[in-house]
Amino acid sequence: SRTRSNDEPPLDKGLIPWLGYALEFRKDAAKFLSEMKKKHGDIFTVRAAGHYITVLLDPNSYDEILNNSDSLVYSGQKVTEKVFSLDLTSHNRAEEKRWMQQRFHGENLDDLSRSMYKNLQVLLRSAEIVQKMTEWKQDQLFNFCYSLLFKAGYLTLFDKEHNGSSVDLAAIYKEFRTFDGLLAKMARSSLKSGEKQVAFSVRKRLWDLLSQTMQNGSGSSHSWQQDYRQLLEENGMDKEAQRRAMLLQLWVTQCNAGPAAFWLLGFLLTHPEAMRAVRREIDDLLQQGGASQGLPLDKKAETPVFDSVLSETLRLTAAVLISREVKQDTMLELADGRKYRLRRGDRVCLFPYLSPQMDPSIHDEPEVFKFDRFLNADGTKKTDFFQGKSRLKYYTMPWGAGTNICVGRDFAISAIKQFVFMVLTCFDMELSDPDSSMPPSNTIRCGFGMLQPEGDLNIRYKRKALL
Numbered sequence: 001s002r003t004r005s006n007d008e009p010p011l012d013k014g015l016i017p018w019l020g021y022a023l024e025f026r027k028d029a030a031k032f033l034s035e036m037k038k039k040h041g042d043i044f045t046v047r048a049a050g051h052y053i054t055v056l057l058d059p060n061s062y063d064e065i066l067n068n069s070d071s072l073v074y075s076g077q078k079v080t081e082k083v084f085s086l087d088l089t090s091h092n093r094a095e096e097k098r099w100m101q102q103r104f105h106g107e108n109l110d111d112l113s114r115s116m117y118k119n120l121q122v123l124l125r126s127a128e129i130v131q132k133m134t135e136w137k138q139d140q141l142f143n144f145c146y147s148l149l150f151k152a153g154y155l156t157l158f159d160k161e162h163n164g165s166s167v168d169l170a171a172i173y174k175e176f177r178t179f180d181g182l183l184a185k186m187a188r189s190s191l192k193s194g195e196k197q198v199a200f201s202v203r204k205r206l207w208d209l210l211s212q213t214m215q216n217g218s219g220s221s222h223s224w225q226q227d228y229r230q231l232l233e234e235n236g237m238d239k240e241a242q243r244r245a246m247l248l249q250l251w252v253t254q255c256n257a258g259p260a261a262f263w264l265l266g267f268l269l270t271h272p273e274a275m276r277a278v279r280r281e282i283d284d285l286l287q288q289g290g291a292s293q294g295l296p297l298d299k300k301a302e303t304p305v306f307d308s309v310l311s312e313t314l315r316l317t318a319a320v321l322i323s324r325e326v327k328q329d330t331m332l333e334l335a336d337g338r339k340y341r342l343r344r345g346d347r348v349c350l351f352p353y354l355s356p357q358m359d360p361s362i363h364d365e366p367e368v369f370k371f372d373r374f375l376n377a378d379g380t381k382k383t384d385f386f387q388g389k390s391r392l393k394y395y396t397m398p399w400g401a402g403t404n405i406c407v408g409r410d411f412a413i414s415a416i417k418q419f420v421f422m423v424l425t426c427f428d429m430e431l432s433d434p435d436s437s438m439p440p441s442n443t444i445r446c447g448f449g450m451l452q453p454e455g456d457l458n459i460r461y462k463r464k465a466l467l
């Protein structure tokens, strides 16, 4: 029965009562929102499964949402409950955020990056990967990247051994991938009955595996996971909730870096000019001795070409829906002066993937991978991007923004850089079929961080140097 008031954004309830556009939203958020943008412009309200969601797609106005934390409140609670069966309503998020920020910065960050580097080295050296030096090994790139970064990330944050970890890494990775594969459907309550059973049993097995990890390690140096658990304990969280929170953190810290490394290496393998430019940069650094401790550990080593390739990869494949609950009626003033009222009880969302990231008025040929898009003509980092005459603060937003910006971004950048550096310096890697192109992305995943491919890229590789 809801109707639009004069001062509200265009309202589109869809044809089906209550359900509205839920199915279209779930199936492919990017396609649906881009159609709505064509129909209504850069702000509109849609109905989906009984909820009213206002979507704002003008990056010049994003700060209006991001900086209004009094009336527009972040809450992942509904998703957290559905996916992780975890109630965090009484949890002290502010304290947790401070803890996270501290644990992913300064010396702590350096320690974590060093540990990640060692773990990646150990995993890449392992017999399973290296095999005989002279023989090509066939693989699929997504699995290659995700499994290595997951295992190294797990060891770095959840265990602390570089060698002889106490858990079966392959088993935990397999369970994690099954869980991760069903997560978007779990969050949107669209699991089929067979999938439901799989999702709940794999979640239970992961909780059990993480409980074992929680019991391990009473030694003097603590892992990130042990310190995090102590923080939860001090906040009065019971043991059952602790292990559920641990799975949430396992997913948040591991679900993005592997897929990001896949897209990056995939773009390099399918764009020879980009691959040559990155290799040239690495070779130059190696010749100058600038990568003696492993490229990213040497803070002086500047890598503008790699950085541009990473930014371009994330522009094309990072698709998070930034969402806030409207706690009280709020007047929103957009950058061009238009004013709209947001209704209490609705949600308001930003979708940076559509704008700025894929917006043709900001990025020329936005669907094309251009490795030097984030480079100036003199080879320095490009930061000036325009929409019309106005220079943009947000020209790409893979890490989110505002109070919820990814706290692990420096660690993620360092891990992806280390991984790509190691792969390119230690292996010859090529497409099994030189004519293959990048697979499309799985549209159901859209809104949940890094996109994942529908299909994979077949590759072959062999070792070219001692690791």
Ligand code: HEM
Residues within 6 Å of the ligand: 097, 100, 252, 253, 254, 256, 257, 260, 318, 320, 322, 323, 398, 399, 400, 401, 403, 404, 405, 406, 407, 408, 409, 411, 412, 449, 450
């Ligand atoms: C390419 C890799 C990554 C991308 C694109 C990414 C992206 C994001 C985004 C967009 C958010 C905010 C979501 C929102 O607004 O609700 C976020 C949150 C977060 N990220 Fe990342 N992330 C990446 C890797 C990592 C890694 C490697 C870690 C840690 C090891 C990490 C730790 C976190 C944490 C703890 C949060 C939650 C912050 C909070 O709840 O306030 N991320 N990430």
Ligand SMILES: CCCCC[C@H](O)/C=C/[C@@H]1[C@@H](C/C=C\CCCC(=O)O)[C@@H]2C[C@H]1OO2
Residues within 6 Å of the ligand: 075, 076, 077, 079, 080, 083, 251, 252, 253, 255, 256, 320, 321, 323, 404, 447, 448, 449, 450
């Ligand atoms: C499952 C929700 C827990 C949110 C934890 C954290 O704040 C966010 C981490 C992001 C996560 C983004 C994906 C989905 C958020 C849905 C929010 C909503 O209310 O609809 C994923 C890992 C981190 O980047 O990508």
